[in-house]
Amino acid sequence: MxxxxxxxxxxxxxxxxxxxxxxxxxxxxxxxxxxxxxxxxxxxxxxxxxxxxxxxxxxxxxxxxxxxxxxxxxxxxxxxxxxxxxxxxxxxxxxxxxxxxxxxxxxxKGKYKVMPIIGGMIAAPAFTLFFGGNYKDAIISLLIAVVLCAYNQFMSHTHINALINSFISSFIIGITSILFVKIGLADNFDKIIIGNIMLLIPGLSMFISINDIFKGDTMSGLGRFTEGLFLALVVGAGVGLSLIMLGGLL
Amino acid sequence: MINLLYASIGSLGFGMVFKANKNKYIYITIGGLLNYLAYYLSYKYSNNIFLSSAVCAVVTRMYANVMSIILKCPTTIFTLTGLIPIVPGGSLFYMMQNLVLKNTNEALNQGIITGEVILGIVSGMLFASSILTIIRAIKKKLISF
Known part of the structure; x- marks a missing residue:
């Protein structure tokens, strides 16, 4: 040898x-x-x-x-x-x-550094339009996606828990989109929020975990599944909090 | 119908977010398109959310497998990005909104839709992976003979 x-x-x-x-x-x-x-x-x-x-x-x-x-x-x-x-x-x-x-x-390592930001900027408006928003909403959701990506890039060095990070991000999404609609730059705050939430929702890791379970790795599959469920709950909670705080404005 | 375009662009965006290789972008876009096309057609004919999400999970899984054999790369690239358009982000949000506004019935309704889609995708993935496992097992048997 x-x-x-x-x-x-x-x-x-x-x-x-x-x-x-x-x-x-x-x-x-x-x-x-x-x-x-x-x-x-x-x-x-x-x-x-x-x-x-x-x-x-x-x-x-x-x-x-x-x-x-x-x-x-x-x-x-x-x-x-x-x-x-x-x-x-x-x-x-x-x-x-x-x-x-x-x-x-x-x-x-580190070959595509800018791509995630561009991807977010493409995906968020696309899903705003997909769920029935108009072009004004799409532009605002692009702006919010930029802020969100910048926040994530900034936070990625601190290694904060992913749950807390998604909670804060979804809260930011909720607050900013309601404020933009309040100012009058966009019409449907719900479509903007949905478009940006899609960037956070980790449903994917949840579905991939099913594969793990059926190949015999029950423990880690369940672990990932639970992680996905909790992330979805946390995102819901963040948006809910922003709606409670600023929902009266609309 | 224009939703098809948006769905595939969204998938492409997610391909970028997950830092996929540049030469895979076109296949990722096609994956998103196929996924939503499967959902759209099956929903039109069956009017059943659960069934149509299961169908499109099966389609995505099969597409990912075929592509991974052709391009010789992990299936994860195509399953992760292809499933994006049917992830129930919308109904999750409406559930939360109605809970905040105290419309319990509507919130329950949206919650059930979210659950339906998730269960549908899970059972679709299950169906696809059991078929693939059986095919693989038969192939191995044939080779060993």
Missing amino acids: KYKLKEILSLSLDIGERMLKCGAEISRVEETIKYILEGYGIKYMEVFAMNSLIIVTIRKEDESYTESRRIMHIDKDLYQLEKLNELSRNICNKNIPRKEVLKQIDSF
Whole structure:
């Protein structure tokens, strides 16, 4: 064997950790780690992944190593996910040292920094129109989306709990859209709020979690499902609070 | 009908929010379009929210699977963005608004719609993934023979 057991273990976990952080399903992470380890010629392994933890143990004759990684917060990044998938397929075929792998992983990072903001600016007006708003509403909802994205970008360094963050964001959405309608720049505050809420609603992670459950990862699937439910509740609560505070103005 | 356009643009926007690769944008847009088209047609003929959300979840899942085989990339890219147009953001908001305004009946109504859509998508995903699992199992059996 070309590499030390420890090095192989760390390498496989580096890739697994990054994939989980980018929002991959649990079973995909487990399978990837297994394939990589097999590609490096290891026969006996125990791989366990959850939505917040990965533990891997590998054995060879009388040596055995265990390493675990704690995943704190998940930030969806489909570009990285795709690239990591390719990378892991390459690694299985030709074994590369860990330094090279780390270098490649780093090169995928932070490629699309401006895109999320532009995406928010496209998605929010589109959904305002989708739910029946007029063009004035769409322009206002674009403005609010810019504010929202700026807020999220600003807060992303502080690592505040996602629940609290969504509560504050939905509250901001509610307040600003009611105020804009009050001034007279737009007509339907409900359509503006809905368009922007779509940016926060995490229904998606909820539906993806169903896949996890049906591949046998009941624990993490349930964890993600509950997370999604709570986020939806929190968003509702934030908007409700803003309606209670400023609903009398309309 | 113009909603189809808005739905696909919305999906594209979400593709950007989730930082998808640039060369996938066109497929993501088509995914959103297909998803809402499935919902629109099935709702027109059955008038049943639960059934139509299940149908469009199945369509999205199948599309994602086909695309992932063709383009050799994870299915997550297409399921995450494709399901966006039917996420029940509207009914969730109206439920909250009516609760605040003390219209309990209307709030209950909207809450039921939200639940219906969520359950519909979940059962659609369930149906699609059980079919896919069976297909995969049969393929493995055939290869091993």
